[in-house]
Amino acid sequence: MGGHLNVNHLLFLGHGALWTIGLSLIALIGGGIAGFAIALARISPHKSVRLLSATYVQLIQGTPLLVILFLGYFGLAAIGLKVSPLAAAGASLTLYVAAYLGEIWRGSIQSVPKPQWEAAEGLALSRTQRMMKVILPQAIRIATPPTVGFMVQIIKNTSLASVVGFVELMRSGQIVNNSLFEPFAIYAIIAVVYFAMCYPLSLLSQRLERRMGRGMVNLAPA
Amino acid sequence: MQQNASPPAPIVSLRDVQKSFGSLRVLDGVSFAVERGEVLAIIGRSGSGKSTALRCIDRFEKVDRGEIVVCGHRVDLPNVDLRALRQDVGIVFQSYNLFPHLTIEQNITLAPRSVKRMAASQTRELAHKVLAQVGLEEKVHAYPEQLSGGQQQRAAIARSLAMQPKVMLFDEVTSALDPELTGEVLKVIEQLAADGMTMVMVTHEMGFAKSIADRIVFMHRGKVHETGPASILTSPKTPELAQFVGTGNLKS
Numbered sequence: 001m002g003g004h005l006n007v008n009h010l011l012f013l014g015h016g017a018l019w020t021i022g023l024s025l026i027a028l029i030g031g032g033i034a035g036f037a038i039a040l041a042r043i044s045p046h047k048s049v050r051l052l053s054a055t056y057v058q059l060i061q062g063t064p065l066l067v068i069l070f071l072g073y074f075g076l077a078a079i080g081l082k083v084s085p086l087a088a089a090g091a092s093l094t095l096y097v098a099a100y101l102g103e104i105w106r107g108s109i110q111s112v113p114k115p116q117w118e119a120a121e122g123l124a125l126s127r128t129q130r131m132m133k134v135i136l137p138q139a140i141r142i143a144t145p146p147t148v149g150f151m152v153q154i155i156k157n158t159s160l161a162s163v164v165g166f167v168e169l170m171r172s173g174q175i176v177n178n179s180l181f182e183p184f185a186i187y188a189i190i191a192v193v194y195f196a197m198c199y200p201l202s203l204l205s206q207r208l209e210r211r212m213g214r215g216m217v218n219l220a221p222a
Numbered sequence: 223m224q225q226n227a228s229p230p231a232p233i234v235s236l237r238d239v240q241k242s243f244g245s246l247r248v249l250d251g252v253s254f255a256v257e258r259g260e261v262l263a264i265i266g267r268s269g270s271g272k273s274t275a276l277r278c279i280d281r282f283e284k285v286d287r288g289e290i291v292v293c294g295h296r297v298d299l300p301n302v303d304l305r306a307l308r309q310d311v312g313i314v315f316q317s318y319n320l321f322p323h324l325t326i327e328q329n330i331t332l333a334p335r336s337v338k339r340m341a342a343s344q345t346r347e348l349a350h351k352v353l354a355q356v357g358l359e360e361k362v363h364a365y366p367e368q369l370s371g372g373q374q375q376r377a378a379i380a381r382s383l384a385m386q387p388k389v390m391l392f393d394e395v396t397s398a399l400d401p402e403l404t405g406e407v408l409k410v411i412e413q414l415a416a417d418g419m420t421m422v423m424v425t426h427e428m429g430f431a432k433s434i435a436d437r438i439v440f441m442h443r444g445k446v447h448e449t450g451p452a453s454i455l456t457s458p459k460t461p462e463l464a465q466f467v468g469t470g471n472l473k474s
Contacts, residue, residue, distance in 0.1 A: 118282060119319035119378075123333035123385060124308035133332060137323045 005185065009176045016172025017193050023158045023168055026090040028151060031097025038102025040131075043109060053102070060099035066160050068092045073164035089161035089168075097154055104150060108143035109135060148205040152198045159194075169193060231291075232257050233389045233420050234279055239288035239298075241274060248274045249285070250444035256389070261421045263435035263452075265428070267466065270441040272424045276393050279422065280311050293388050309337065312382030313391040316398050318374040320366035320381070326353070327362045330381045337385070345384075352380040356410045372403030376410050383414075390414065392423035408434075428455060428467060440466065 041053035060068070073088035083091075112135050120130040162171035173190040177183050232255035241249040248271045256262045264272040277283045278290060281297050281304060290297040293310040320329050330352060331345035340348070353359045356376040366374055375395055382390060392411065396404040408430050415421060415434050425431050431438060432452045440448040440463045448454060448463045458464040 115315060115317055115319040116321065119315065119321070121282070121304075122280060122308055122311075122313040122315075123381070124305045124337045125333060126305065126337075129336045133336065134321055138321075141323075 003180060005176075005180060005182065009180070012176060013169065013172050013189065013193070016167055016169040017197075019167060019172075020155065020158050020169040020194075021197070023086075023089055023093065023161060023166070024151075024155045027093035027097045027154050027158065030090065030094035031101055031154075034094060034098035035101030035105060038098055039105035039109060042102060042106040045127075057099045057103055060096060061103075065092070065096050065157055066163065068096055069160055069164055085161070085164045085166035088164050089158070089166045093154070093158065093161070096157075097150075100150060101147065104146050105139070105143055108139040108146075111142050112138045145205050145209040148201055148208060152201045152205070155197050155201070156194060230258060231294075233260075233293055234422060235289075235291045236275070236278070237289040239275070239278060239290060240286045241271075241278065241283060242286055248444055249278070251288070252441070252444070252446055253288075254439050254446055254449065256420060256422055258420055259418045260436045261415050261434055262423070262437050262439060263431035264422065264424045264439045264441060265426075265431060265466070266441035266447075271444040272439075272441045273393055275441065276391055276422060276424050280313050280391055281307060282313075305337070309385060310388045311391060312385060312387030312389070313393065314375070314378050314382055314395050316394040318366070318371070318378045318398075320374055320378055322366050325363050325365055326358070326369070326377050326380075329366070329377065330384045333381070334384050348384050349380075352383045353377075355383060355413070356380045357406075370403060371399050372406045375399065375407045379407075379410055379414075389420040389422065392421065392425070394424050394426065397426060431455070442466075 038053050038057065041049050042057070044050050044053075069089065069092045072092040073083065073085065076083055076088070116134055116138065117130060120134040125133065158168055159170035161168055162174065165171070167175070169190060173186050177186045180186065235253075235255040237253045239249050239252045240247070250271075252271070252275055254262070264275060266272045274283055278285050279292055279297065281302065285298050288298060292307060295302055295307045295310070297307060320326075321332070324332065327346065327349045330349040331342075334340045334345045334348055335342065349362060350359060353362055356379055358373060358376055358380065361369060361373060361377065366377070369377060375398075379390075379395075395411075396407050399407065404427070408427065411421070411423070412434055423431075423435075432455050435452050438448075438450060438452055438454055439446050440454070440458075440460075442448075442462050448458065448460045450459075454463065455467050458467060
């Protein structure tokens with residue numbers, strides 16, 4: 001064993017990186033859709049719906065992602081439900097992302113001033129119309145910077161999926177390291193690749209936040 | 223208060239309306255009625271319940287007891303058709319509440335298009351018509367933020383007018399405006415009154431109330447304390463109204 005880092009190792013790492021992106025996309029799309037439903041449920045006119053969604057959010061936010069992953073993979077397997085690492089990781093991350101995005105978006109919807117709701121109500125718009133045409137367009141502006149910021153967290157958190165044997169970037173690094181025993185070089189490469197994926201999003205988030213700051217004073221395009 | 227219901231039923235009528243926020247009774251048996259084409263001004267100190275009374279008409283507040291009938295809708299009943307009610311009632315707020323992400327034209331056409339399902343070309347014509355009514359035709363493509371407070375409030379009035387309401391409610395619509403911008407908004411309301419629009423307004427502008435209102439309702443501690451033609455402002459019968467109009471009412 002031993003040997004040197006060669007192009008095959010790099011290809012293997014690249015493959016892992018692609019799965020990191022893939023898992024992030026699964027988590028963000030699945031979690032985004034579920035999170036939107038959570039956000040709406042959190043402000044539902046029905047108390048039971050609000051309560052149920054709030055309980056969900058509290059449960060997920062109070063549980064480490066690692067534990068959710070373990071439950072999804074080893075836990076389900078123990079009670080006879082065999083799931084693939086990808087399914088377990090994808091589902092766990094989706095549940096996790098849904099709770100957080102749901103909260104971010106609920107907050108954004110609720111920070112649209114109440115008089116905007118009343119004005120829309122006074123014009124006889126239905127609840128759906130008020131939401132779609134008046135509230136959401138304003139809430140999206142508020143939600144964009146924290147949402148993009150949260151995406152960075154998700155990309156990094158997909159590394160936890162390595163513990164259930166899903167070969168994403170982190171896991172592929174471990175595998176390569178097991179054959180080469182060059183942890184510093186390999187994990188440095190891994191770190192750089194994660195950074196290269198996250199930094200553009202961080203920059204975008206900062207830029208959006210600056211634009212939002214200006215937007216408060218003057219929303220209208222010149 | 224008894225307003226006798228003459229053959230054409232009043233557009234708005236409140237009978238013995240009660241409303242509490244927690245232990246605070248804001249409306250304590252309020253009754254008044256507004257006939258078609260009438261302009262009613264509700265005046266009173268802060269906390270007298272005047273804004274709450276107005277908001278009850280459009281069901282922004284639910285009442286605890288009493289009867290409210292607006293354009294035939296029993297507003298006090300839980301099963302009132304809110305969307306039908308709000309097509310008949312236009313409301314303008316103190317803080318304008320234009321939608322900041324839409325142009326003035328889009329602000330105006332949103333409800334006619336979404337609620338009344340009018341065609342786009344038709345709603346654009348409508349927008350021009352109502353903007354002309356408030357003297358803002360040139361601002362049709364501007365965003366709310368590019369307008370002064372007075373212009374925004376006029377645009378908000380135009381937005382309400384576009385739904386062709388049977389009655390307009392004005393909730394202290396000039397209170398957020400500098401004195402020099404108040405006039406342009408009051409002029410628009412005056413013109414509406416001259417055109418025969420039925421209106422209920424909560425206002426602090428005593429001079430304006432006196433010149434435009436057919437009838438004044440003076441509220442005090444959740445009750446209609448005194449009511450009558452605008453002349454009650456110059457010759458009040460109750461000491462409370464006398465004291466109220468005696469203190470700082472002289473701007474017009």
